[in-house]
Amino acid sequence: MKDFPSPEFSSFYQQFLPKTATRATPLILLTDDDRVTRIQVRRFLEREKYQVVEAADGTEGLDAFKRLKPDMVMVDAMMPTINGFEFCTELQKIPEASYTPVLMITGLDDEKSVDRAFASGATDYITKPIHWAVLRQRVRRLIQQAQLLRYLEAANKMFQQLSLVDELTQLANRRHFDMRLDQEWRRMAREQLPLSLVLCDIDSFKNYNDAQGHLKGDSCLRQVARRISAVAKRPADLAARYGGEEFAVILPNTSSESALVLAEKIRLGLQTLKLAHPNSIVSPWVTLSIGVSSALPHQFPKRSALDLLAAADSALYQAKAAGRDRVAFFELTAPSRFQTIESF
Known part of the structure; x- marks a missing residue:
């Protein structure tokens, strides 16, 4: 039986995927003004086989996102200049961030802070001190969900394109x-x-x-x-x-x-x-x-x-x-x- 999808189909489908979807190892942008926390989280994530890029504040984090288009963002809620809530709000203005999950790290777990986190655009949150097993599962789940959304979007674009092409001649129909x-x-x-x-x-x-x-x-x-x-x-x-x-x-x-x-x-x-x-x-x-x-x-x-x-x-x-x-x-x-x- 012929393999499916065929190499030709796979090649056609690949053109609709964002470049980030074809990374062998997901890239996570870690934005936190606390150097100790960054080191701890980065080492943990690298042991979990993720690539990690650090940013020391919100401005640096936004610049890094525009440059690198990471698969996921982790951001501290309480930072000087641009806090985590403001960071999320600014991130939503970047078109490439549509399907990028944001995991907010916060020492605040009151109802108002949680509501504010989601309202500003955070996908999920985790409280300090960090429970590493919980972090492992949330990162894995968020990246898998984001990848699925990207693949679905690519599939929609592909089928839309196919619906506009004449199969025999490959011209517009x-x-x-x-x-x-x-x-x-x-x-x-x-x-x-x-x-x-x-x-x-x-x-x-x-x-x-x-x-x-x-x-x-x-x-x-x-x-x-x-x-x-x-x-x-x-x-x-x-x-x-x-x-x-x-x-x-x-x-x-x-x-x-x-x-x-x-x-x-x-x-x-x-x-x-x-x-x-x-x-x-x-x-x-x-x-x-x-x-x-x-x-x-x-x-x-x-x-x-x-x-x-x-x-x-x-x-x-x-x-x-x-x-x-x-x-x-x-x-x-x-x-x-x-x-x-x-x-x-």
């Missing part, structure tokens, strides 16, 4: 595309910048599948996807599998001229692969028909991203009607205008 197109329309409207959209359709793909079989059809889709990704590679660009043999590229802050250049690069780039297509009515090779649309969203307050999509779809229809293996352009203006770029 239709759901992701729809979300991003709407987001970018709104963002470009606020920033008064152009938004362009490219729709690509593999010419006579049904004939390709009939002649070559679905396995080769899948391989063809993957190769087309890689070619599109190689061209639309800016961080803000989004290449997606729109559906079946159709692909789309969202191009924020991209003029119509630049979008046309990119579309032509995609079309010509696919030709260089020379994927044989014996049943094509256009060429002996796999080709693309491409529709491009552009708009300045802030000029169309009563329109939406769906209008840009409709414009690109109209351009794609024009490219196919004009003979396929070419790029056609539709600009969302009044009056609307078409432009077809013949293939060479």
Whole structure:
């Protein structure tokens, strides 16, 4: 039986984990102004196989946390300048501290002090004099709980990512595309910048599948996807599998001229692969028909991203009607205008 999780899955999952989650030995930040207590606690924790970093006051402790991102924090309640309660409050303002447990060491065990400790952000507390067996169990439990929360968060991020990716081509899927197109329309409207959209359709793909079989059809889709990704590679660009043999590229802050250049690069780039297509009515090779649309969203307050999509779809229809293996352009203006770029 094949091992699970597979090495490929494990590698994919690792990218969603914070670096601290992959430490072989948990790192504990010990913040206490009493040197004797620090020495005692550090030696005990090191015997328990933890890494320990010391800080002599709250300010030093906060700086150490930002620098080292420890797996757990132990802090004394009564310190000069910044006491343990204030330290916890400041720690909560650091995003990376969301899942970092804080164990407060205190000589105060009255109800008011305990309530104040939890209210300031402490996860648990232990009283002085320290009962070492109790400390051992609380540290172990808090670190295990924090690790579990980090793994759960990583799993949620991974499954969210998987829900937005087309399994076959590894491009964004239709759901992701729809979300991003709407987001970018709104963002470009606020920033008064152009938004362009490219729709690509593999010419006579049904004939390709009939002649070559679905396995080769899948391989063809993957190769087309890689070619599109190689061209639309800016961080803000989004290449997606729109559906079946159709692909789309969202191009924020991209003029119509630049979008046309990119579309032509995609079309010509696919030709260089020379994927044989014996049943094509256009060429002996796999080709693309491409529709491009552009708009300045802030000029169309009563329109939406769906209008840009409709414009690109109209351009794609024009490219196919004009003979396929070419790029056609539709600009969302009044009056609307078409432009077809013949293939060479």
